[in-house]
Amino acid sequence: MSDAVLPLLIALPLLAAIFPPLLGLRFDQTGWPVAMATALLVAVLAGRLAWAVSPGSGGPRRFVHELAGYPAPYGIELVGDGLSAILALLIGVVAVAVLVYARTTGPDSDAFYSGLLLLTGGLLGMTLTGDLFNLFVFLEIVGLVSYALIASSDDPRAAYGALKYLFLGTAGASFYLIGVGYAFVATGTLNMRDMAAELAALGYSDPLVQASFGFILIGFMLKIAIFPLHTWQPDAYTYAPDTVSAFISALVSTTAAYALIRIAYDVFTVQFFAANPLITDAVLLVASVSIVVGSLLALLQTELKRIFAYSSVAQFGMILAAIALQSETALFGAVIHLVGHGLMKATLFMGAGVLASAYGAHTVADYAGLAKRAPITGGMMAIAGLALVGIPPSVGTLGKWFIALGAVEEGSLGVAAVIFVSTLLTLTYIGRLLETLYFNQPAATDDDPGVTDSVDDVDDGASMVADGGDSSTATGIDDIAPVATERVVVVVVLALSTVALFGAAGLFAELLDPVFGRFFQ
Amino acid sequence: MTDFLGVVTTRHAYALFVLVSAIGLYMMIANENLVKKIIGLNMFQTGIFLFFVTSAYRIGGAAPIVEHGAGPYVSPLPQVIVLTAIVVGISLTAVGLALTIRLYSAYGTLRADALREVIGDE
Numbered sequence: 001m002s003d004a005v006l007p008l009l010i011a012l013p014l015l016a017a018i019f020p021p022l023l024g025l026r027f028d029q030t031g032w033p034v035a036m037a038t039a040l041l042v043a044v045l046a047g048r049l050a051w052a053v054s055p056g057s058g059g060p061r062r063f064v065h066e067l068a069g070y071p072a073p074y075g076i077e078l079v080g081d082g083l084s085a086i087l088a089l090l091i092g093v094v095a096v097a098v099l100v101y102a103r104t105t106g107p108d109s110d111a112f113y114s115g116l117l118l119l120t121g122g123l124l125g126m127t128l129t130g131d132l133f134n135l136f137v138f139l140e141i142v143g144l145v146s147y148a149l150i151a152s153s154d155d156p157r158a159a160y161g162a163l164k165y166l167f168l169g170t171a172g173a174s175f176y177l178i179g180v181g182y183a184f185v186a187t188g189t190l191n192m193r194d195m196a197a198e199l200a201a202l203g204y205s206d207p208l209v210q211a212s213f214g215f216i217l218i219g220f221m222l223k224i225a226i227f228p229l230h231t232w233q234p235d236a237y238t239y240a241p242d243t244v245s246a247f248i249s250a251l252v253s254t255t256a257a258y259a260l261i262r263i264a265y266d267v268f269t270v271q272f273f274a275a276n277p278l279i280t281d282a283v284l285l286v287a288s289v290s291i292v293v294g295s296l297l298a299l300l301q302t303e304l305k306r307i308f309a310y311s312s313v314a315q316f317g318m319i320l321a322a323i324a325l326q327s328e329t330a331l332f333g334a335v336i337h338l339v340g341h342g343l344m345k346a347t348l349f350m351g352a353g354v355l356a357s358a359y360g361a362h363t364v365a366d367y368a369g370l371a372k373r374a375p376i377t378g379g380m381m382a383i384a385g386l387a388l389v390g391i392p393p394s395v396g397t398l399g400k401w402f403i404a405l406g407a408v409e410e411g412s413l414g415v416a417a418v419i420f421v422s423t424l425l426t427l428t429y430i431g432r433l434l435e436t437l438y439f440n441q442p443a444a445t446d447d448d449p450g451v452t453d454s455v456d457d458v459d460d461g462a463s464m465v466a467d468g469g470d471s472s473t474a475t476g477i478d479d480i481a482p483v484a485t486e487r488v489v490v491v492v493v494l495a496l497s498t499v500a501l502f503g504a505a506g507l508f509a510e511l512l513d514p515v516f517g518r519f520f521q
Numbered sequence: 522m523t524d525f526l527g528v529v530t531t532r533h534a535y536a537l538f539v540l541v542s543a544i545g546l547y548m549m550i551a552n553e554n555l556v557k558k559i560i561g562l563n564m565f566q567t568g569i570f571l572f573f574v575t576s577a578y579r580i581g582g583a584a585p586i587v588e589h590g591a592g593p594y595v596s597p598l599p600q601v602i603v604l605t606a607i608v609v610g611i612s613l614t615a616v617g618l619a620l621t622i623r624l625y626s627a628y629g630t631l632r633a634d635a636l637r638e639v640i641g642d643e
Contacts, residue, residue: 140609156627157640163620185576
């Protein structure tokens, strides 16, 4: 493989984003095919990148592409290694899944598909770039498109959520820019590898370097939505169209967290944390508070999408804690949890979207007894929910296990305890959802024009067998408002992937081995 | 005293960067009018641009068009950064204003506190 796949991964979706509105001038319904073809191509290219950096290919474990042929410290370089390949693959897979899901739900406009492609390109840019200012540009591309996509809902409250996100997201990106500016003034370079060498020569206790890291950290904490700075996130996720909620919750914060890992360990390196125990402790404290408060806030919500949004605050607190632990085990867990959380949240938001469009169910109370009527989607949401708690076998178990193990290894028993408490809290709100879903009777005043309601109470055993049979995928839910089968299939595939990835720890380890070897030399 | 004067005369642009950014950020947070919030956001970003441009300044520096014996040159990189960041800032302002217009046509107000009340935000 040549390194040309790196610029292709970024340029392809960005260029393809022009075509939906352009073709829309002459033809109808071109947005989806263009977006789908591009997303499939991106997923294949990301798969090739992942294969190329894996030990199985026998090639180099790290690819570098110099844009326009300018050499590294002057030009911008794109870097593909195990870590960025995992993220690129996640972006490709989720983009394909979301597009399959979006075919029938929309928002069906050419601009929406353009936005989705721009977002994919921006996220891939953040993943692959090796230049700090280039990262800022992609961060802002991702931000801008996210605001626009969130506001694409018919609900005017979505515009409110988007505007709130715009203020906080832009402040975050600007703080990041200040941090990069300080680091640039200190070292005179913007290339990540070059800056790592310059910073090591300068010393990590230089006030300018400390301030630079502080600003970058605050900027990313705003973008990732860590507790005191998370206020944009619940509104944005709740009011956005279901498709957009799934895409953004699975990828946008995830990629920002990846960028923080990249900068913390590739630019500032683990010695920076060792030289600044105060910064490390402060990050651990903030992360711990975020884990607990995020879980508690999730517990207080009644609206499903809000529960999942606050749950993200807790999960990303865990990832931030893993970054500050300076432990290889914990960081390994953080990367697995990034991928796992992305897949779980995509499943949960898409599942919630299916149930919302079939039954108009938005709150936990609406979910009473829905599992009987929608056994497939309900069951898959249950699987993803249990994965979020960390019940084995699931990818959620792996991520939490390695983060907690790293915390114990480093002697940070407090962090391990916080993770344990948060797991119990997660179990509480997921448990409440499952209880409502499976054991509560639907409200008697149900005014749905359902014909099967009377049957449900009498012989639900029989109807369960009829619905839950292996052949009929969507029959359980097409009795109220028909939902396209492929939406359910996507939810099923994603939910099963969170279970299947339980066995993939070795695969992750093989891909990440050379990267972590560099981080923790 | 001379030290203080030295800082004021040579570093005033950095003080201005902090001042402009802080005022902009405060305006974005404290003002309830959405348009003024956007103006505050712009001011915050402008402060950052000022920092970058100042950091590239050097006494007697020439524009970085390389000729023989014409140095020293000003570093062009921060200026390119600012140019890019200005473009990003303009796009953000456009999206922000578009969202504001949509909110105004839906709720008939530009005030964030009134919107919070209508929407029932916590």
